[in-house]
Amino acid sequence: MEPLLNQNTFLDWKECLKKISIYLAFLCIFIIFSIINPNFISISNILNIIVQSSILAIIAVGETMVILTNGIDLSVGSIVAFVGIAMGLALVAGVPVVLVVILGMVLGLIVGAINGIIISYGRVPSFIVTLGMMGIARGAALALNSGKPVAGFPSAFEKIASTKIVNIPIFIFYCAIIYVLMYIVLHKTKFGRYIYAIGGNRDAARLSGVKVKKVEMFVYALAGLFCGIGAIMLTTRLNYATPIAGNSYELDAVASVVIGGTALSGGQGKILGSLMGALILGTLRNGLTILNVPVYFQQIVIGIVIIMAVFIDKLKEKEN
Secondary structure (H helix, E strand, O other): OHHHHHHHHHHHHHHHHHHHHHHHHHHHHHHHHHHHOHHHHOHHHHHHHHHHHHHHHHHHHHHHHHHHOOOOOOOHHHHHHHHHHHHHHHHHOOOOHHHHHHHHHHHHHHHHHHHHHHHHOOOOOHHHHHHHHHHHHHHHHHHHOOOOOEOOOOHHHHHHHHOEEOOEEHHHHHHHHHHHHHHHHHHHOHHHHHHHHHHHOHHHHHHOOOOHHHHHHHHHHHHHHHHHHHHHHHHHHHOOEOOOOOOOHHHHHHHHHHHOOOOOOOOOOOHHHHHHHHHHHHHHHHHHHHOOOOHHHHHHHHHHHHHHHHHHHHHHHHHO
């Protein structure tokens, strides 16, 4: 009897470690950078990490839903650039800030919906569709203003990013609200259960009465919406729009989701894990920058982290 209890205890500890592994990884990275450079743990730098990570974290919300359905969206970075340039031109033309913000979200939603319609109803693989959209959206971003950035925005637009509540950047509140809402959607609603069901077994979900194509289309549309919100946040933070904005966001978004524990095969994962994944990437980049590590070496480190995360994901699949 005693060996059985010991084995059960070991399994319990193993499961517990799995659940908190991402938090331990984040803590280790944070402690290492804090020891190497004490400036890393300053309040201003910590807030800077959170603000920088919040844009990626919001885009990762949409990517999480897509990957949960056993899909992938490679167009997120290009959508951010396209939406940013479109908003910038609208602002320069004198369109009110409120309407420009709505425009940004609607454009993101439309592009995401186009992805979703082709993928779900056209049955074209998500990799191909979003890879094509990556080129289309980036090309459109370059074409809209002949490859030039757009600047000269009204001060009211800049306030979207510069406002603070209790001395905390408002970006953090934007991110927190979105994650709370989407946690409820994914874990407390039928729509969320349908997303997990489709990723777990598409045919079984369809036979159970789930309108798979419609749910899948909405997932990609929402992913586009979150890209639009990310574009609004990035453009207000920079206070200008550039057609090269969002470069490598598609890889970072996928990395955040996979690092956060969402299975690439779909059906398994939690949205809060994606938030931690975005924070880990943001912390790595910030810490390496403080240490004056060249950008190309930073890309190497991030690439290694991505490969490790996918490798661990595959090991988990074999265990299950």
